[in-house]
Amino acid sequence: MNKALVLNCSPEMTEGITRLLGKQVKLIDEPLKEGKTFKKYSLIIMEMNGDRKKMVEQIRKARYICKFRNLPIILMTKEEKYPHPESYLSAGATEVFSLSDPPAACRQILQSYMIPDRKPLKEEMDYLNPFISNTSEILQKMAGIQANFKDVYFSDDFRVFGDISGIIGLSGEAEGTLIITFYWDLASKIISNMMSVDEGNINAELIHDGVAELINMIAGTTKKQFVGQPYHFNISLPSVVIGSGHQIGHPPHSSITVLIFDVEAFSFAVQLCLKPSNNNIRSSREQP
């Protein structure tokens, strides 16, 4: 049976959700706490209250506790109108809607978020495995940190929220983007380990620089393994984005793979958007 976590929902809201979802979903009411794992839930439902700033903070906190997992956060209100939904969406909410919207539509939206993530195909893992193993090996070698690959998501709309992202452009026979996203605490731990200095001596500039170098190494090492294959690429110089709860956009209709790694109690995400370039597809079609 699917389980949904209801956070700060009034009895009226819980009753409304129960009416929509029926008995096929068990609603569980428990407080938001760091260190909790939300893996058993299919989605989180929060009720929108009047204080927008507080609400945004709560969404951010829930997103952080989700540790990059593809767990939809649905924000619901009893009011007919809900101004500024974009501020909740950019904080990490997946959907904002009202109980006064047509029930059939509400039901469909909620049920659509409970469809389990699909498992990767063997062909997909063939080109993802080098990225996975190189990410773990680089962190082990450079920082003495064991990163365990845990989950993979395929999506064109799953958004990763983080504090610092290293981005590298991929071009050539295959093209796209490779991104590594951390929350600040893990990024700081990794860079301090890499430099063999106390975390207290690590500043934002060093973290910025170190994350750029990490994505450069992951892309560069993986590139070597794709020589002679349709997924071979060249790499650009890396860029870094910093900002609490930022998200990186992708071109519309891009197929994004999100790889989740755990490092002790922390997690980080590697996003890959890679496809053989049009030139490459064209030339392979032209071959007799």
Next chain:
Amino acid sequence: MKVLIADDSMVMRNIIGKTISEMGHEKIEAANGYEVLLQLAKYEGRIGLILLDWNMPKMDGFEVLKRIKEHKSLESIPVLMVSTESEEENVKRAISAGATGYLPKPFSPEELATAIKATMDAR
């Protein structure tokens, strides 16, 4: 001995610099290709080894390597390329352009120290 570390990453310069210092050498840094040339001019004849990253802004490591090897007063300085660009084709290109050694990133401090010693021995 003075060792010039050329890498656009401050973190990498720091990591490499630690090993250089532990080996008893003095480190000098450059953050891009132009800075390498400037440091070589500044420390004329006193740099004994160059650790050169491939992917750097302004002027990449391969271009720097070619310029060093074209210059009579610099061509004898051993160059250890240190790069994520470790495909066989790139290694061959660097060695034919005059690099003494090639160390792929990532590396451990032990691997770095071994590569530095091997580069010095190969002079």
